[in-house]
Amino acid sequence: MIYGERIRQVREMHRLTQADLVKEVPSLTQSRLSRIEKDLASIDEESLALVAALTGVAVDFFARPPTAGFSVLSPQMRSRSRLTQGEKAAALQWARLVDEEYQNLRCAARALPVRLRPTSDATPEEAAAEARRTLGFSPHQPLPYLILAAERAGVTVLGLPYAIETLDAFCAWRQGEPVIALLGGVPADRVRFSVAHEIGHLLLHQPGQTGPEVEAEADRFAAELLTPLAALRGVMPPDPTLSALVMLKTVWGVSVKSLVRRARELGAVDGDRALSLYKQMSSRGWNRREPGYVPPEKPRALRKMAEIVHGPGVRTERFAAMAAWSEDLAFDVLAQHATVDELPHEPRPDAPEQASGPTNVIPLRPRALRTAR
Numbered sequence: 001m002i003y004g005e006r007i008r009q010v011r012e013m014h015r016l017t018q019a020d021l022v023k024e025v026p027s028l029t030q031s032r033l034s035r036i037e038k039d040l041a042s043i044d045e046e047s048l049a050l051v052a053a054l055t056g057v058a059v060d061f062f063a064r065p066p067t068a069g070f071s072v073l074s075p076q077m078r079s080r081s082r083l084t085q086g087e088k089a090a091a092l093q094w095a096r097l098v099d100e101e102y103q104n105l106r107c108a109a110r111a112l113p114v115r116l117r118p119t120s121d122a123t124p125e126e127a128a129a130e131a132r133r134t135l136g137f138s139p140h141q142p143l144p145y146l147i148l149a150a151e152r153a154g155v156t157v158l159g160l161p162y163a164i165e166t167l168d169a170f171c172a173w174r175q176g177e178p179v180i181a182l183l184g185g186v187p188a189d190r191v192r193f194s195v196a197h198e199i200g201h202l203l204l205h206q207p208g209q210t211g212p213e214v215e216a217e218a219d220r221f222a223a224e225l226l227t228p229l230a231a232l233r234g235v236m237p238p239d240p241t242l243s244a245l246v247m248l249k250t251v252w253g254v255s256v257k258s259l260v261r262r263a264r265e266l267g268a269v270d271g272d273r274a275l276s277l278y279k280q281m282s283s284r285g286w287n288r289r290e291p292g293y294v295p296p297e298k299p300r301a302l303r304k305m306a307e308i309v310h311g312p313g314v315r316t317e318r319f320a321a322m323a324a325w326s327e328d329l330a331f332d333v334l335a336q337h338a339t340v341d342e343l344p345h346e347p348r349p350d351a352p353e354q355a356s357g358p359t360n361v362i363p364l365r366p367r368a369l370r371t372a373r
Contacts, residue, residue: 004037010055061324075172076201095181105305114154128224157299159336171198188294196222249292303337
């Protein structure tokens with residue numbers, strides 16, 4: 001049996017309208033495609049094979065019963081106002097695709113307990129301080145890594161091989177489990193802030209809550225999680241220059257623009273000086289990409305589970321066959337998840353505050369292996 005919902009899924013993943021798809025599949029008409037997607041008509045093998053080739057999946061993918069997807073969970077979308085419905089649908093469908101395989105792989109590993117829990121009466125700053133404790137970091141240290149710490153706390157973090165300018169990340173609760181989806185092509189400092197922002201949504205807000213106030217609260221949470229004011233107060237120079245802020249960026253792993261806002265909150269700069277710094281950044285082209293190195297972070301768990309199932313190295317063709325994807329798609333998804341060599345380094349043992357923090361290993365343990373699917 002072929003599921004029409006699967007055809008709609010891959011079509012939306014690639015931001016194709018029904019009219020766009022039938023232009024590439026001459027044997028289909030738009031009215032017939034509409035009926036196929038509603039399971040009211042069948043599709044011939046040749047057309048199905050062409051749809052599969054166009055969208056990066058195997059023909060067998062269309063015979064797999066579809067899951068409910070993330071749309072029913074009213075996910076929080078951290079985005080600019082220019083996000084279109086097509087872009088949003090594509091992001092949700094990509095997350096659905098990757099999450100399905102994450103769930104299939106998880107059959108071979110013991111799930112970590114969820115230790116991050118929503119709070120109803122805390123301020124964003126109070127919730128951020130508690131999240132730091134839960135993640136295993138002290139109140140005053142720069143976070144050496146965030147994504148792995150979130151995964152160790154039971155958060156499913158999905159790397160999507162999909163990039164658009166209007167969206168960096170989004171989150172949802174899936175049957176009591178927190179999920180964060182990360183889009184590709186985002187600078188490392190923005191990735192960290194996006195993850196922190198989405199954790200803020202998960203802890204502070206109900207599914208479906210939207211609006212400027214909700215986004216502002218998630219921003220406040222993210223800023224306090226990554227750069228606690230009490231910790232910055234001792235290192236923020238008076239009237240900082242952009243060069244000084246770039247140096248702070250490399251230590252704290254956040255953008256210069258974020259540090260200007262924190263400097264304003266600390267009183268190290270006033271409104272006029274903050275505006276001047278923003279203008280200097282714009283004139284130097286820093287709005288697109290800032291100077292200052294922040295180590296890239298990727299989620300690890302999906303690839304780790306694939307290593308448990310397929311063995312070290314994860315042969316792409318085996319992973320693709322089990323997922324009913326093309327090898328190119330399997331490669332692209334795996335590339336969004338960290339190999340052992342891409343894991344962040346352990347904090348130095350001579351740094352007392354960091355030495356007590358979490359390790360950079362996700363302690364997944366194999367279950368007795370079962371036949372996949």
